[in-house]
Amino acid sequence: MKLKEFARHLGLSPTTVSRALGGYPEVNEQTRKRVAEEAVRLGYRPNINAVRLVTGRAGAIGVVMGRTGEFHFAEFMSGMAERLDGEDIDILVSPTTDRDSTDQIPIYSRLATSGRVDAVVVHSPKPNDERIALLHDLGFPFLVHGRSETEVPHAWLDIDNEGALRRATSHLVDLGHKRIVMINGPAGRTFSLHRDKGYRDALQERGIAFDPRLVAHGHFTDELGFRLARSYLEQSPRPTAFVAGSMMTALGVYRAVRSRGLTIGRDISVIAHDDVFPYLTPENMIPSLSATRSSMRSAGARSADLVLQLLGGRPASEIHELWPVELILRESTGPAPTEAKS
Amino acid sequence: MKLKEFARHLGLSPTTVSRALGGYPEVNEQTRKRVAEEAVRLGYRPNINAVRLVTGRAGAIGVVMGRTGEFHFAEFMSGMAERLDGEDIDILVSPTTDRDSTDQIPIYSRLATSGRVDAVVVHSPKPNDERIALLHDLGFPFLVHGRSETEVPHAWLDIDNEGALRRATSHLVDLGHKRIVMINGPAGRTFSLHRDKGYRDALQERGIAFDPRLVAHGHFTDELGFRLARSYLEQSPRPTAFVAGSMMTALGVYRAVRSRGLTIGRDISVIAHDDVFPYLTPENMIPSLSATRSSMRSAGARSADLVLQLLGGRPASEIHELWPVELILRESTGPAPTEAKS
DNA sequence: CAACTTATTGAAAACGCTTTGGCTTGATAC
DNA sequence: GTATCAAGCCAAAGCGTTTTCAATAAGTTG
Numbered sequence: 192m193k194l195k196e197f198a199r200h201l202g203l204s205p206t207t208v209s210r211a212l213g214g215y216p217e218v219n220e221q222t223r224k225r226v227a228e229e230a231v232r233l234g235y236r237p238n239i240n241a242v243r244l245v246t247g248r249a250g251a252i253g254v255v256m257g258r259t260g261e262f263h264f265a266e267f268m269s270g271m272a273e274r275l276d277g278e279d280i281d282i283l284v285s286p287t288t289d290r291d292s293t294d295q296i297p298i299y300s301r302l303a304t305s306g307r308v309d310a311v312v313v314h315s316p317k318p319n320d321e322r323i324a325l326l327h328d329l330g331f332p333f334l335v336h337g338r339s340e341t342e343v344p345h346a347w348l349d350i351d352n353e354g355a356l357r358r359a360t361s362h363l364v365d366l367g368h369k370r371i372v373m374i375n376g377p378a379g380r381t382f383s384l385h386r387d388k389g390y391r392d393a394l395q396e397r398g399i400a401f402d403p404r405l406v407a408h409g410h411f412t413d414e415l416g417f418r419l420a421r422s423y424l425e426q427s428p429r430p431t432a433f434v435a436g437s438m439m440t441a442l443g444v445y446r447a448v449r450s451r452g453l454t455i456g457r458d459i460s461v462i463a464h465d466d467v468f469p470y471l472t473p474e475n476m477i478p479s480l481s482a483t484r485s486s487m488r489s490a491g492a493r494s495a496d497l498v499l500q501l502l503g504g505r506p507a508s509e510i511h512e513l514w515p516v517e518l519i520l521r522e523s524t525g526p527a528p529t530e531a532k533s
Numbered sequence: 534m535k536l537k538e539f540a541r542h543l544g545l546s547p548t549t550v551s552r553a554l555g556g557y558p559e560v561n562e563q564t565r566k567r568v569a570e571e572a573v574r575l576g577y578r579p580n581i582n583a584v585r586l587v588t589g590r591a592g593a594i595g596v597v598m599g600r601t602g603e604f605h606f607a608e609f610m611s612g613m614a615e616r617l618d619g620e621d622i623d624i625l626v627s628p629t630t631d632r633d634s635t636d637q638i639p640i641y642s643r644l645a646t647s648g649r650v651d652a653v654v655v656h657s658p659k660p661n662d663e664r665i666a667l668l669h670d671l672g673f674p675f676l677v678h679g680r681s682e683t684e685v686p687h688a689w690l691d692i693d694n695e696g697a698l699r700r701a702t703s704h705l706v707d708l709g710h711k712r713i714v715m716i717n718g719p720a721g722r723t724f725s726l727h728r729d730k731g732y733r734d735a736l737q738e739r740g741i742a743f744d745p746r747l748v749a750h751g752h753f754t755d756e757l758g759f760r761l762a763r764s765y766l767e768q769s770p771r772p773t774a775f776v777a778g779s780m781m782t783a784l785g786v787y788r789a790v791r792s793r794g795l796t797i798g799r800d801i802s803v804i805a806h807d808d809v810f811p812y813l814t815p816e817n818m819i820p821s822l823s824a825t826r827s828s829m830r831s832a833g834a835r836s837a838d839l840v841l842q843l844l845g846g847r848p849a850s851e852i853h854e855l856w857p858v859e860l861i862l863r864e865s866t867g868p869a870p871t872e873a874k875s
Numbered sequence: 876c877a878a879c880t881t882a883t884t885g886a887a888a889a890c891g892c893t894t895t896g897g898c899t900t901g902a903t904a905c
Numbered sequence: 906g907t908a909t910c911a912a913g914c915c916a917a918a919g920c921g922t923t924t925t926c927a928a929t930a931a932g933t934t935g
Contacts, residue, residue, distance in 0.1 A: 206923085207887090222883080236646070241890090261812075269598060283625060283626075284625075349911085411812060413813060470754040475785070547892080547893090548914070549915070560914085580892085
């Protein structure tokens with residue numbers, strides 16, 4: 192059923208029908224009501240592609256999905272989807288094989304100029320991120336999940352990674368730990384740098400010398416957690432605590448500790464960052480895992496919200512949101528063991 | 534830059550330019566080449582929404598994403614994205630809060646009639662799935678990831694869940710196990726039923742009585758794996774082997790076994806199904822996990838491929854693809870322990 | 876009662892492309 | 906030399922909306 196047909200059915204012009212449905216003020220309230228009711232009854236819905244053409248709006252938000260098929264990603268998107276439910280705005284997923292943000296430039300460029308989306312979300316930015324520069328230059332609306340340190344103005348939503356790591360590390364230091372390993376995210380990302388900073392500041396505040404060898408970077412896989420933890424545990428003197436960048440990393444760390452015959456929460460303390468996955472929860476680990484927590488899903492939902500505001504005309508320079516991170520203590524953290532034979 | 538302008542630039546009519554770019558045969562090869570080159574040079578690209586309107590094609594494939602933010606999902610989609618790279622076809626994600634396929638009907642219905650997508654992918658079908666019936670009735674192209682037992686013809690791509698479980702179970706039986714717990718997926722899904730069947734058939738073949746109490750159903754979370762395994766391990770006589778539906782479930786089972794002071798691969802054997810995640814690999818577990826394996830990412834890639842074929846006119850009734858599943862033995866499986874005191 | 880508003884509706888012009896149905900031109904066939 | 910055909914190109918008609926600009930009817934003002 193097309194507009195013309197539907198309008199004839201109602202004894203009205205396409206103009207009036209369109210306006211009635213679009214919520215324009217110059218339509219008689221009774222007429223509007225009748226149109227709305229009949230639309231439901233007859234199942235009329237405007238052809239989305241005609242609307243897109245004439246309005247120039249795509250009705251979609253783009254996200255670029257790395258090949259890594261990140262598990263974080265699904266949660267974030269799920270949150271976006273939740274918020275966008277009923278908004279008549281879609282989520283468009285663009286693939287990329289490239290991990291490095293520089294190599295992703297063509298994809299963002301294509302996406303921004305394709306007319307398929309009205310805005311994009313940029314993930315895991317670097318302090319000086321080319322994608323942000325690009326999108327800004329193109330004048331294309333975008334929201335950064337995370338932050339960048341660039342001069343280029345950009346709307347962002349981030350969690351307080353620095354604060355999270357400061358608190359986690361401080362807590363460990365307070366428990367008497369001195370050799371605290373941090374297994375951070377990929378080097379070069381702003382969030383990794385923030386975590387680095389939080390970690391270092393906490394040590395410094397408590398008068399503990401920073402040892403660069405105790406910090407490692409890499410992707411959030413259980414394998415990396417395992418390998419790194421395993422090798423750290425072979426050192427002498429060995430570390431007494433680990434801060435893990437993600438739940439997956441923590442899984443690896445747990446295994447490594449156990450495989451060395453050590454006990455978590457007694458010999459070795461562990462704190463991880465938990466993005467809150469429905470299928471893998473720190474409470475259920477054994478021993479339960481102390482964690483800094485911030486819901487990836489909520490971030491996704493709020494991001495969608497902010498993008499909507501951005502599209503509604505709110506200036507990007509006004510959209511800066513920093514979320515606090517909870518530290519939830521469970522069984523995996525305990526007082527540092529008294530100096531052992533290693 | 535619009536077509537008209539671009540055409541004027543070339544000294545050609547819009548018609549010819551459109552045809553040249555569209556690869557139609559009635560264009561001089563030299564002309565086509567010139568058009569293609571200039572298009573790149575001047576950066577001309579047809580307005581996607583105008584194309585959509587006039588062709589009636591959306592250039593996108595829809596997927597419905599459950600609130601569960603399934604980790605499988607990201608892998609599958611990532612695979613799709615990989616295949617769709619360069620095809621000028623997008624992936625559209627639609628949200629849903631509803632887990633049950635019946636409740637998802639309105640979402641699929643809206644998606645199919647929205648004009649936003651040319652086809653949809655249906656996940657985890659039930660033997661008699663309403664979504665399949667709906668899409669068929671609407672005459673809307675769709676591919677089922679999994680299978681249904683309905684009369685309604687449908688294109689599908691599935692893995693041999695039955696065979697996988699038959700082999701896994703048979704192997705355990707051959708090792709002397711008699712009380713084998715299966716932690717299956719959600720009840721009612723075809724793949725769960727197939728797994729059930731494979732499990733039961735294997736037992737029957739080997740002359741072991743099927744005990745319904747040894748089979749549990751539920752979502753693929755590590756918590757469920759843990760809870761169920763934990764409670765099974767309290768029974769007497771206790772089971773000597775577990776077949777876990779997913780890697781997450783297996784994590785839970787591992788923990789449960791360990792928390793009871795038992796050793797995996799000796800006291801308790803475990804086989805899980807591995808969808809091949811880049812961040813969580815069975816080889817790295819301790820002990821390494823025996824698993825039936827089938828790449829979710831490859832399934833996604835192939836699914837995208839099949840959808841393209843479907844859109845290209847290949848009849849749905851012709852598209853049935855059943856993938857074999859490997860069984861990879863590692864350290865988590867061993868001979869059944871001789872009857873213990875429990 | 877004439878002159879203005881105001882409320883409500885329509886006609887028609889975009890939006891930027893694809894595609895149908897011609898129209899040339901030069902070559903081939905008879 | 907005329908008839909036929911193929912190759913290559915173009916004009917113009919949509920595709921289904923939204924939105925500008927105008928028109929009409931009804932109410933208000935002086």
